Amino acid sequence: MPHMYVEYTNNLQGLNEAALMEALNATVCGHPTVSDEADVKTRIAQVSHYRIGLNSAGRAFAHVELRLMAGRTAEVKKELSDRIAAVLKSVIPAQAGLEVQLSVDIVDMDKPSYFKGKL
Template sequence: MPHMTVEYTNNLQGINETTLMAALTNAVCDHPTVADEADVKARIAALSSYQIGRNNAGRAFAHVELRLMAGRTAEVKKELSDRLAAVLKAEIPAQAGLQVQLSVDIVDMDKPSYFKGKL
């Protein structure tokens, strides 16, 4: 915990996945409520199957979901969401002929049912 998932439509051009994931991870790790940077786990996926409204033509999206252990305040969640949104805006280039939707969702994880272990 935290777990971060980045998904974007594969019609977006010029995305450097390594750079985008590093920037998003840094935005989370740099927040004062994240005690250990090694706890932040991120993954990224370009989606080849997706639907945007009724017609995909001229449309694309990038979405970040950050899953955190429940208990953070609404203000902390908003700060994290704003940081991640700023990274998306900075790292995803404008796309000629595409309406690109950017979104971020902060999700509470249920502490009693969450397992974390090490080998």
């Protein structure tokens, strides 16, 4: 933990996945509540089957879900959400004729049922 999931629509042209993940990891790892940078695990998936409202034409989205062990304050979660949103705005290229919706969700993980181990 933390686990970060990134999804974006396949009509976002020119998105550099590696640069986005690097910037997201840097901002989350740099937060004072993250004690070990090696705990941050990020994955990214391009979505080819999606609907946005009633008409997806001319619309796209990028969404980040950050899963954290429960216990952080609402203020800390808001700060992390704002930092992630800033990364999305800086890395995802704007495209003429395409409305891109950006979203971030911070999710608490249940500590008693979470397992973490190493081989």
